[in-house]
Structures are given as structure tokens and as C-alpha cells.
Amino acid sequence: MPPKIPQSVLVVIHTPALEVLLIERADAPGFWQSVTGSKDSLDEPFELTAAREVAEExxxxxxxxxxxxxxxxxxxxxxxxxxxxxxYAEGVTHNTEHLFGLCIPHAVPVLLSPREHSDQVWLPWAQAAERCFSPSNAEAISWLPRLAASLS
Known part of the structure; x- marks a missing residue:
């Protein structure tokens, strides 16, 4: 496989009531996160990366x-x-992550890719932020109430 491109998306999936979907990494039990994933090509728009990763995961x-x-x-x-x-390619140590939100009408069970994730949970946004292993993911979830209000 070619090296991953160090440009990715983070997609916080949530409901209007600010329940947030977290998925547990299959390769790191106890590591809960939102949907993430790298671009497939340098010219792939972040929005397409987000849509693809949401569907895949x-x-x-x-x-x-x-x-x-x-x-x-x-x-x-x-x-x-x-x-x-x-x-990643040799020498790559940092990644740029572009943030998205995906609001869906209500919490639903999702179809996980077993190669990538082993479990799922819907939590109120503050509890979801606490459960994330990634500080940047937790921070993104903590922005959700302000972002959701400004987008309404």
C-alpha cells in the first residue's frame, strides 16, 4: 500500500440534541474516537474525504x-x-486534520467496519469528549454546542 497522506478529516457525528457517536478502534481497544481518515489523493477535496470516511466507517x-x-x-x-x-512516508511526523460535523436526526446503530472499529456508543457531548483518547477529537466535540448554535 502507498503511504498515507498526512491530510485527514475528523467528522463529529451528532444529533440535534448533541448526542455524539463514538467508535472504538479495533487496533487499540479503549481508544474511542469520531470518524477519521486520510485523503486518498492530494487533490481529493476534504468534503469528499469526509463523506467517504463516514460511509466506510x-x-x-x-x-x-x-x-x-x-x-x-x-x-x-x-x-x-x-x-x-x-x-506514512519516512520522516512524516505531523498530520493536518480538517474538521466537519454531521448532524443526523436521531441516534441510530451504525454499520462498523470490523477491520477498523469494534464498538459504538452514543453519548451526550460532554461525556463523549471525556471518553475520546485524542485531545484534538475531545476539543472538537467540546466545540459542538457553540458550533451547533451558530449554524442553526
């Missing part, structure tokens, strides 16, 4: 009426965890 389709994918116009730059650096 949850089976949800962002194009379904009532599903609203929102570009939060925020980015994080973070150091890639050492245990996952082998997936």
Missing part, C-alpha cells in the same frame, strides 16, 4: 435527506502517534 450516507454535513472551517495540526507513523 459507519455505513451512513451524508447525502440522505435530513443528514447535514458541515465544514467547520477548522484544522488541527498534530504529531502522529508513534504506533501509527509506519503508515
Amino acid at each position: 459507519t455505513g451512513l450516507d451524508v447525502r440522505v435527506p435530513g443528514h447535514v454535513l458541515t465544514d467547520w472551517a477548522l484544522e488541527n495540526v498534530y504529531e502522529i502517534y508513534p504506533q501509527w507513523r509506519h503508515r
